[in-house]
Amino acid sequence: MEIVEHAVTAPWEGVLLEPAESPGAGVVVLSGSSGRVERQRARLFAEQGFLALAIRWFGGPGQPPGICEVPLETFVAAVDLLRAHGAARIGMLGVSKGAEAALLTAVHEPRVDLVAALSPTSRVWSNVGPGADGRDRPHRSSWTWRGRPLPFVPGDDTWQPAEQDGGPVAIRGWYERSERTFAARLDAAAIAVEKARADILLVAGAGADDAMWPSLRYARELAARRHAAGVPVEVVTREDAGHRPRFPGEGRAAPSAEFRYGGTADGDARLGRAAWDLLLDRLRPAAGVPLTPAR
Structure with missing residues (x-):
């Protein structure tokens, strides 16, 4: 399948991958806290006949250097771009902090039709890294909407990792401890997924296998909110999977x-x-394109 690649330079850095045939659906592809442009992941969608946009949503020109008070309008602008290129159905795919962004965007933007949240959280967390002022303390929300920070759960800075040998660290305990320390703030920071018009697909490694945060518990909390409101949701999990599910190819x-x-x-x-x-399957009914084998 022929794919045309466009560099996107405003309002963010990114790449737009456009199949030769007019797509019926488009997908915004978001990284997690790595901040990279997920070019390879976007190409997988383009090879299936979908318009795919991967963007850098922090750390780029005119953006906060960290995940600190990032405007959700950043992602609404991505929806605008896909619509302008002919996508009638809009999906958003995010992993970890990118999943947090995708879910929140769908809560506030009714044009999002589908969210696939990989290793999600059920609540808004404090910043990861510095804001536009170059400071990472005091704790601030990761996100804003219409100029106002969203309620968030701060991190407990007294937490220390179990690993003391200088190797890779599991930070799941930091989130779990922060939930206990700031329990009074959990309800206000909950992501109100029941308000999203979009279909929601939640993907999480099971039990303690996700060493970054308890994504399966968070997925079940999100699903419970959807079920209580009588709106659809799907949860996909595996016992031996961790924080980084990998697509075919x-x-x-x-x-x-x-x-x-x-x-x-x-x-x-x-x-x-x-x-x-x-x-x-969730994207294709509106796209009207045949399934091609994954690489």
């Missing part, structure tokens, strides 16, 4: 010298395959 995630992500390579790949098939 992506290969294994690169090892990290900084963080432990949990899971096994095979488990991450199987979870990614199950999520990929569901995701294509």
Whole structure:
């Protein structure tokens, strides 16, 4: 399939991958706290006949250097761009902090039709890294909407990782401790997914295998909110998967010298395959394009 690649330079850095045939659906592809432009992941969608946009949503020109008071309008602008290029149905795919962004965007932007949240959280967290002022303290919300910071759960800075050998660190305990320390702020910071018009697909490694945060518990909390409101939601999980599900064609995630992500390579790949098939099914009815084999 012929794919035309466009560099996007405003209002953010990114790449737009456009199939030769007019797509019926488009996908915004968001990284997590790595901040990279997920070019390879976007190409997987373009190879299936979808318009795909991968953007840098922090750390670029005119953006906060960290995930600190990032305007959700950043992602609404991505929806605008896909609509302008002919996408009638809009999906958003995010992993970890990118999943947090995708879910929140769908809560505030009714033109989002589908969210695939990989290793999600059920609440808004404090900043990861500095804001526009170059400071990472005091704690501030990761996100704003219409200029106002969203309620958030701060991090407990007294937490210390169990690993003291200088190797990769599991930070799941930091989130769990912060929830206990700031329990009074959990309700206000909850992501109100029941308000989203979009279909929601939640993908999480099971149990303690996600070493970054308890994504399966968070997925179940999100699902409970959707169920209580009588709106659809799907949860996909595997016991041997961690924080980084991998779609067919992506290969294994690169090892990290900084963080432990949990899971096994095979488990991450199987979870990614199950999520990929569901995701294509949810996008394709409006797209009207044939399924092509994954690489």
